[in-house]
Amino acid sequence: MDNNKHIPLRTIESTPALGNLDRICDMEEGRLSGKVFWDQAIYEQELEKIFARCWLFVAHESQLPKFGDYLTTSMGEDEVLVVRQKDASLKVFLNACPHRGNKVCFAEAGNARGFICNYHGWSFGADGGRLMGMHESKCYEESHFDKSKHGLREARVATYKGLVFATFAADAPSLEEYLGPMTWYLDVMLDMDEGGSEFLGGCIRSTIECNWKIAAENFVGDILHGGWTHDSAAKAMLGGPVANVGELPESYSVNWNGHGYEFATDVVGNAATLGERDINKYLHVLRPKVAERLGEFRSKLIGAISSFTVFPNFSFLPGQNTVRIWQPRGPHKIELFTWVIVNKNAPQDIKDKWRRGAMMTFSPTGVFEMDDGENWEYCTKTAKGVVTRYQDLYVGLGMHTRLDDSELPGNVFKGQLNECNARAFYQRWKDLLQAPTWADVPDRNGKLR
Amino acid sequence: MTLEQSLSFEEVRRVEQFLLREARLLDDECWDDWLLTLSEAIHYWMPGIENRRREDKAGPYTLEHMAFFDDGIRELQRRVSRFKQPSAWAENPPTRNVHLVSNIEVHAGDQEGEYRAYSCFINVRSRGLDEQSQITGRREDVLRVEADGLKLLKRKILIPNAMLLCKNINTFL
Secondary structure, X not given: OOHHHHOOOOOOOOOXXXXXXXXXXXXXXXXXXXXXXXXXXXXXXXXXXXXXXXXEEEEEHHHOOOOOEEEEEEEOOEEEEEEEOOOOOEEEEEOOOOOOOOOOOOOXXXXXXXXXXXXXXXXXXOXXXXXXXXXXXXHHHHOOOOHHHOEOOEOEEEEEOOEEEEEOOOOOOOHHHHHHHHHHHHHHHHOOOOXXXXXXXXXXXXXXXXXXXXXXXXXXXXXXXXXXXOHHHHHHHHOOXXXXXXXXXXXEEEEEOOEEEEEEOOOOOOHHHXXXXXXXXXXXXXXXXXXXXXXXXXXXXXXXXXXXXXXXXXXXEOOOOEEEEEEEOOOOOEEEEEEEEEEOOOOHHHHHHHHHHHHHHOOOOOOOHHHHXXXXXXXXXXXXXXXXXXXXXXXXXXXXXXXXXXXXXXXXXXXXXXXXXXXXXXXXXXHHHHOOOHHHOOOOOOOOO | OOOOOOOOHHHHHHXXXXXXXXXXXXXXXXXXXXXXXXXXXXXXXXXXXXXXOOOOOOOOOOOXXXXXXXXXXXXXHHHHHHHOOOOOHHHOOOOEEXXXXXXXXXXXXXXXOEEEEEEEEEEEEEEOOOEEEEEEEEXXXXXXXXXXXXXXXXXXXXXXXXXXXXXXXXXXX
């Protein structure tokens, strides 16, 4: 049952697009201005036209095995509840009571048959989110209140191989269309092994005073920073510098609708940074089976030097197996939610090694992440100066390197040291901010440089 | 061993001094000296805290869940080795630390030659001109007398926060 059908929602007109977007974000020329990281008006538009519109990652199915299992997260700044239903499907509700708007669930995870608002006792079934009753229910009856017409507002939900996405936009394309050919690459992480993937227990949360786009862009296609920013971490974990990415024999950047993946074909380049020989061994032993499953080419990517962002704010690193969302909290702040993803059928000691390895590398105590956070905060904060804010930032690396004859899916570019994915990301960002509806969002695939 | 077997004043004092010295070593970036205060068999653990309901049997943390630290000596040595790299760009200019330790309670440990110590800490870090972050929490330690002195064998660090309100933990707690 869809609660939204029972509760007719008055639609809100899309606010007009901001002027000057073409001046501050020109991806034909590969120029961007820091204003996009600082401006409150831009941020409000992002919440409306990106976060309330796009398919956003909310959970992995393995986090909610049983009926009544729930977790709370947010879609942009909208707080939501993800709940496993009696029929084994998943529903996503606004975590806000339709009476006065108070939050109905304060725990981050658990199991419940229902949710009761602390304010006036409105109670909602975990199964379907319908209004079941409330404090002093008799007085509502006297005002001809029909409780069957009330419930928690529902989002559209769709899954891809364990990943659960949701959107509040009725006119959004299907998740399949939204992800497009990028699913071929997502399978490297999600489907390399029979049994698929799962999240290990728990989520680590932290806050970084940076704009969400800087973090998302870093994972969409910036391995360029790796060798420089992360030199200290690589020396600590590997006893030597980061692999010289520019000299790897075969690497690519691919993108589609603002999603992006940059990758080498070196099998274990990312995984090696965990400094756990058993993980490298596990991947090498698994690789022939992956080749049977996904083909020889993709079997070379399972732990390779690579990073992935699904537009707008869901990212992961194969090999380190860290999965994260960059939750926007105003233009100058994010909440970072991180999880560890592993193959469900991996041995327990390998899972534990990945859990610790992700902690050691990419977490608030991770030796790699420490240097990232520092950079991202100051890419944001410098834009508080008006002169700095309008300085042209260069995003032109790899112009004219598209491989038009590649057999790989998506928009394929030569090499990982390439800002084509960042350009595609910011182009998609601008297109969404300028489009009044989903139908107005232009198709840039095949046309980006 | 029961709590009635009270420790001598000297023993309590020794453990207190150990904890206070440790805090000073961290503030002064004496990483190698700090590593020498640790047992080779150390388990240094700071679990992530989950915001769950009281009746939820899962509790706020478990050994299997993600952690900020879940380290043995090898992991701690690796963290120290990053701090010491000249290319640890985010550490230059350095982060300035104050570790305050208080509420120290010392008991006899489960094994001969071991102590159990409870303490609270406040860590204040400042970077640049105007950045400050503060982490407060409780610790449960097991210390052990080894051949070359008193060593930290186990540390459990519990912070009250289900979300870290700063970007990283570029120190030890």
